[in-house]
Amino acid sequence: MTRTTPPRPVHVEKLFPKLGALRGVTTRLHPRPGSPDASVSSVGGPLLWPADEPWPVCTEPHKRSSGYRVADIRRGRQVLADAWARDRPNDEERVLLKELGRRHRERDIADGDPIPLIGLVQLYRRDVPGLLPGPDGCDLLQVLWCPFEAHGPSRHSLALHVRWRHSDQIAVPLDAPPQPMLVGFEGAVAEPCVLHPEQVVTYPYAGSLPTRLWRRIDAWEKAEERKAEKRGLDDEPVTYHHDLSIPQGCRVGGFPSWHTTDPHPVNCETCAAPMVLLLTVDSSEWSGANGSWMPTEEWDVAEHLRDRCPTQLTIGRDGLLNIFACPTEPGHPHRWSLQ
Numbered sequence: 001m002t003r004t005t006p007p008r009p010v011h012v013e014k015l016f017p018k019l020g021a022l023r024g025v026t027t028r029l030h031p032r033p034g035s036p037d038a039s040v041s042s043v044g045g046p047l048l049w050p051a052d053e054p055w056p057v058c059t060e061p062h063k064r065s066s067g068y069r070v071a072d073i074r075r076g077r078q079v080l081a082d083a084w085a086r087d088r089p090n091d092e093e094r095v096l097l098k099e100l101g102r103r104h105r106e107r108d109i110a111d112g113d114p115i116p117l118i119g120l121v122q123l124y125r126r127d128v129p130g131l132l133p134g135p136d137g138c139d140l141l142q143v144l145w146c147p148f149e150a151h152g153p154s155r156h157s158l159a160l161h162v163r164w165r166h167s168d169q170i171a172v173p174l175d176a177p178p179q180p181m182l183v184g185f186e187g188a189v190a191e192p193c194v195l196h197p198e199q200v201v202t203y204p205y206a207g208s209l210p211t212r213l214w215r216r217i218d219a220w221e222k223a224e225e226r227k228a229e230k231r232g233l234d235d236e237p238v239t240y241h242h243d244l245s246i247p248q249g250c251r252v253g254g255f256p257s258w259h260t261t262d263p264h265p266v267n268c269e270t271c272a273a274p275m276v277l278l279l280t281v282d283s284s285e286w287s288g289a290n291g292s293w294m295p296t297e298e299w300d301v302a303e304h305l306r307d308r309c310p311t312q313l314t315i316g317r318d319g320l321l322n323i324f325a326c327p328t329e330p331g332h333p334h335r336w337s338l339q
Contacts, residue, residue, distance in 0.1 A: 187314020
């Protein structure tokens with residue numbers, strides 16, 4: 001089923017013509033729960049991996065002996081989905097959900113033992129318009145991560161593994177990748193989702209705009225907010241950041257959002273070239289009282305059945321992950337930021 005972004009609440013280029021020169025394109029992936037296999041693009045689905053290639057692991061020392069079981073996480077999600085589709089969880093289901101949500105401890109796991117990474121995203125260039133080419137013509141992008149937020153100086157960061165490959169060179173694929181015994185948080189495990197790519201117009205993050213242009217937009221937003229207050233409307237006023245510039249949800253290309261930090265240059269650590277946004281993995285597909293980025297196909301769905309977090313991922317504190325690529329040499333190491 002297709003997913004279609006509704007028209008923007010206002011035509012922003014008519015209000016601010018100079019935005020036309022800054023217009024870009026991004027591809028919303030619109031992940032929705034399904035049964036993808038390794039031959040298609042997905043979030044949380046199986047990866048096309050060579051049987052003779054070692055599966056990547058995390059060996060960075062951190063606590064890993066306490067957490068949640070992947071099978072419990074998946075079963076709990078299914079129980080909850082079935083309950084809400086019917087009405088709501090009954091007493092028996094609440095007891096089961098509490099048990100499935102319990103943390104476990106594996107005392108035999110040491111802080112330095114290797115942990116199998118978990119597949120996060122797999123994208124074939126044939127499936128996703130706008131996906132940048134990989135090194136040496138690779139057509140398949142794969143992103144994996146450690147299922148614990150315990151890395152880096154803060155000990156609260158993520159550990160990513162980005163892999164490009166030629167899909168037609170995998171003669172014997174891996175049947176079943178290794179799984180970690182425990183994961184640090186339930187949001188580390190993505191629900192298998194099929195994709196419904198859609199290209200939409202996008203504009204730079206507000207803080208990245210030329211100063212004079214942003215001041216004009218900011219003045220317009222404040223005027224719209226005053227109008228809404230006078231009318232006594234409960235709806236949120238339209239804003240450039242939330243409704244008119246960068247789409248919410250998982251997407252490829254376009255402009256990065258910097259909503260928790262100030263915009264800053266992301267340069268290639270090998271050649272110093274300014275990097276471009278390769279992929280955004282978002283915790284939610286839309287937000288806000290008006291939900292302006294919610295696809296039109298969701299409008300007829302009962303409100304309690306609308307799922308703005310179909311991947312079940314939690315990026316930071318319900319944020320997003322931006323992955324950047326070098327535009328001059330795709331083989332240079334990627335960089336990433338949490339927002």
